[in-house]
Amino acid sequence: MTTTRADTTLATPMLEVENLEQRFPLRSGIIDRLTFKGGRPRLVDSVVHAVNGVSFSIAKGEVLALVGESGCGKSTVAKSIARIYTPSGGRIRIDGEEVGGYGHRQMLPVRAKMQMIFQDPFASLNPRQKVRDIVAEPLREQLEARGEGNAKARAREAALALLERVGLNAEHATRYPHQFSGGQRQRIGIARALSVNPGLIIADEPVSALDVSIQAQILNLMMDLRDEFGLAYLFISHDLSVVNHIADRIGVMYLGFLVETAPRDRLFSAPRHPYTRALLSAAPTIDPADKAVEMELEGEVPSALALPSGCCFRTRCPFAFDRCTAERPRLQDVGDGQSVACHLVDEPERDRP
Amino acid sequence: MDHQSATAPLLDVRDLRTWFHTFSGTVKAVDGVSFTLAPGEVMGLVGESGGGKSVVGFSLLGLIDPPGRIEGGEILLDGEDIARASEERLRRIRGREIAMIFQDPMTSLNPVKTVGAQMDEMLRLHTDLDEGARKARCVAMLESVGISRAAERLRAYPHQFSGGMRQRVVIAIALLASPRLIVADEPTTALDVTIQSQILKLMRKRIAETGAAMILVTHDLAVVSEMVDKIVVLYCGRVVETGPAREVIANPSHPYTRGLVDSIPNPKHRKPRLAQIPGAVPDIRNLPSGCSFRPRCPRAQARCAEVSPALAPTRGTLSAACHFPILEEVAAAMATTGGERA
Numbered sequence: 001m002t003t004t005r006a007d008t009t010l011a012t013p014m015l016e017v018e019n020l021e022q023r024f025p026l027r028s029g030i031i032d033r034l035t036f037k038g039g040r041p042r043l044v045d046s047v048v049h050a051v052n053g054v055s056f057s058i059a060k061g062e063v064l065a066l067v068g069e070s071g072c073g074k075s076t077v078a079k080s081i082a083r084i085y086t087p088s089g090g091r092i093r094i095d096g097e098e099v100g101g102y103g104h105r106q107m108l109p110v111r112a113k114m115q116m117i118f119q120d121p122f123a124s125l126n127p128r129q130k131v132r133d134i135v136a137e138p139l140r141e142q143l144e145a146r147g148e149g150n151a152k153a154r155a156r157e158a159a160l161a162l163l164e165r166v167g168l169n170a171e172h173a174t175r176y177p178h179q180f181s182g183g184q185r186q187r188i189g190i191a192r193a194l195s196v197n198p199g200l201i202i203a204d205e206p207v208s209a210l211d212v213s214i215q216a217q218i219l220n221l222m223m224d225l226r227d228e229f230g231l232a233y234l235f236i237s238h239d240l241s242v243v244n245h246i247a248d249r250i251g252v253m254y255l256g257f258l259v260e261t262a263p264r265d266r267l268f269s270a271p272r273h274p275y276t277r278a279l280l281s282a283a284p285t286i287d288p289a290d291k292a293v294e295m296e297l298e299g300e301v302p303s304a305l306a307l308p309s310g311c312c313f314r315t316r317c318p319f320a321f322d323r324c325t326a327e328r329p330r331l332q333d334v335g336d337g338q339s340v341a342c343h344l345v346d347e348p349e350r351d352r353p
Numbered sequence: 354m355d356h357q358s359a360t361a362p363l364l365d366v367r368d369l370r371t372w373f374h375t376f377s378g379t380v381k382a383v384d385g386v387s388f389t390l391a392p393g394e395v396m397g398l399v400g401e402s403g404g405g406k407s408v409v410g411f412s413l414l415g416l417i418d419p420p421g422r423i424e425g426g427e428i429l430l431d432g433e434d435i436a437r438a439s440e441e442r443l444r445r446i447r448g449r450e451i452a453m454i455f456q457d458p459m460t461s462l463n464p465v466k467t468v469g470a471q472m473d474e475m476l477r478l479h480t481d482l483d484e485g486a487r488k489a490r491c492v493a494m495l496e497s498v499g500i501s502r503a504a505e506r507l508r509a510y511p512h513q514f515s516g517g518m519r520q521r522v523v524i525a526i527a528l529l530a531s532p533r534l535i536v537a538d539e540p541t542t543a544l545d546v547t548i549q550s551q552i553l554k555l556m557r558k559r560i561a562e563t564g565a566a567m568i569l570v571t572h573d574l575a576v577v578s579e580m581v582d583k584i585v586v587l588y589c590g591r592v593v594e595t596g597p598a599r600e601v602i603a604n605p606s607h608p609y610t611r612g613l614v615d616s617i618p619n620p621k622h623r624k625p626r627l628a629q630i631p632g633a634v635p636d637i638r639n640l641p642s643g644c645s646f647r648p649r650c651p652r653a654q655a656r657c658a659e660v661s662p663a664l665a666p667t668r669g670t671l672s673a674a675c676h677f678p679i680l681e682e683v684a685a686a687m688a689t690t691g692g693e694r695a
Contacts, residue, residue, distance in 0.1 A: 069545035181633045211401035211572065213630035214614035220626050238546065241575075245618035268620060272507065282550035286617055287604055296554075297547045300515050349520035 021089035065247035117191035121185030183214035458519035469507030
């Protein structure tokens with residue numbers, strides 16, 4: 001079953017995220033929270049603003065990649081959608097169903113539509129479970145919840161077929177995770193995610209822990225599976241060359257904000273946001289002769305405990321002007337499917353160093 | 354950096370073998386590695402995990418702990434074999450002659466000493482400078498790696514710096530005693546890409562200024578191709594290919610290097626599927642007969658199972674350990690765009 005982009009444009013998106021916010025209170029000790037402001041002792045609560053009003057959608061069969069540096073909130077977005085975290089604000093609709101406020105039990109049927117693959121294949125598999133049971137578990141849970149009989153045997157049978165599909169074989173079914181290499185473990189994680197036949201897979205840095213030759217194997221497998229099952233991916237990565245290979249559309253995050261989103265080729269050929277441009281300039285390439293260094297960034301990412309006023313990027317932006325401090329730029333459509341959150345869009349004459 | 358083939362090498366590693374004697378068998382992590390490095394030359398030591406690249410780096414500094422041992426071979430630093438040097442002698446070499454930059458700047462700095470104290474220690478051990486001169490040198494060095502308010506920052510502890518700043522401190526410490534060789538083991542792997550480009554640029558600039566030679570140990574071919582003059586590719590503890598960086602990446606002659614380069618997604622030549630090397634790196638305690646790469650190699654023939662290939666010139670400036678090297682320049686991904694640009 002394959003889905004082309006044309007027949008899905010009118011259908012419900014596989015995933016819609018609207019104004020997603022995720023804050024984490026830092027519950028440190030009373031001494032840490034104590035400050036003396038204006039001569040009076042006060043207890044201050046500090047809050048990490050991990051995700052600040054992020055919106056995007058993914059059509060069925062589409063691959064959206066979120067890129068950014070550590071601490072930009074891309075993994076937090078993934079985990080909020082997978083409802084590992086409870087979002088602090090905003091809406092999450094999976095196949096049209098609003099799940100942002102769902103509890104554990106209500107989420108169970110939703111998980112048949114959405115599964116997650118994790119970065120570290122060494123930490124994400126239960127070391128005391130046989131591979132067969134790891135892969136069968138999500139389907140078994142679903143079958144049991146629907147009250148269907150013989151869930152265990154059916155799930156195990158399906159698991160064997162899935163192991164075969166991801167490039168392992170039936171002999172591997174009764175082994176334990178420690179008997180596999182990193183790449184094989186990631187295949188096990190993928191088989192487990194596929195067991196419930198989901199429409200959406202959230203993949204959080206799925207190839208970052210792998211050697212480059214193994215990385216290519218896993219990326220190829222993920223693309224084959226997308227064509228075969230019509231999967232949509234939310235692909236989280238810091239590696240621009242991987243993203244360029246796999247994504248249909250790309251969102252760039254910085255300090256918990258989505259600063260730019262565009263179709264892949266558009267983003268790489270005509271990036272608009274200064275951060276996107278700096279990121280593309282900084283990425284090392286195996287072909288340095290082809291590299292055009294447009295700009296280099298000074299300094300580092302500010303703390304998510306105290307967001308800068310106005311634009312999140314203004315502290316490092318070579319183009320920043322007074323409006324950037326005063327007003328937070330909103331993501332606005334600049335045509336060709338590209339949206340940018342930057343005041344330069346309104347005042348293009350300032351776009352020169 | 355110019356290659357002066359006439360100059361005597363600064364470092365001459367000959368048939369280095371570093372083995373680990375574990376309960377489950379002998380791990381020949383480095384098994385017969387040879388290379389030379391001229392003064393001021395920057396070399397990349399690349400390969401996948403398990404290739405032995407870090408163990409080579411640690412061997413150069415005499416940092417192999419039991420059950421590991423340098424079983425054989427020579428590490429000639431200016432003609433002196435430091436593979437057999439006493440611990441006393443090695444202590445004098447480390448820091449002054451050869452400095453090391455590790456991957457994780459948090460664990461390579463002492464968390465309970467100020468940055469100033471750690472820098473001062475290096476100078477106290479390796480120079481005769483008095484206290485005032487040492488401090489001045491530390492301040493100048495911190496400034497040269499891009500840390501502002503350096504005099505003040507000397508009193509700060511490592512946790513008060515961000516990851517990128519900590520790696521700058523580590524680089525400053527490594528450069529303090531003006532070593533002739535710097536071994537950098539994945540120096541930017543833990544850093545974000547915009548910070549990575551800052552650090553690489555800094556290292557390139559400072560190393561060119563001091564005239565030190567450097568060995569950059571990394572799995573990242575993109576980083577290597579931006580930084581180094583020459584590349585040594587390791588697989589299962591052996592050198593499989595070596596040559597000038599541009600040539601090794603644009604037109605490798607060993608099938609393993611070819612596979613490695615092709616499996617990196619290249620935005621300029623996007624294909625629906627990435628080229629992949631089948632299988633996985635074999636268990637190093639139980640290597641296949643003959644060539645270690647044979648089970649994954651598309652060019653393997655009967656002879657590869659019988660005789661382990663030796664490193665020999667293959668094409669142009671390249672040498673590879675392969676019975677059936679790629680002799681023609683493959684018009685694949687890189688070849689079409691690689692090479693020069695004004």
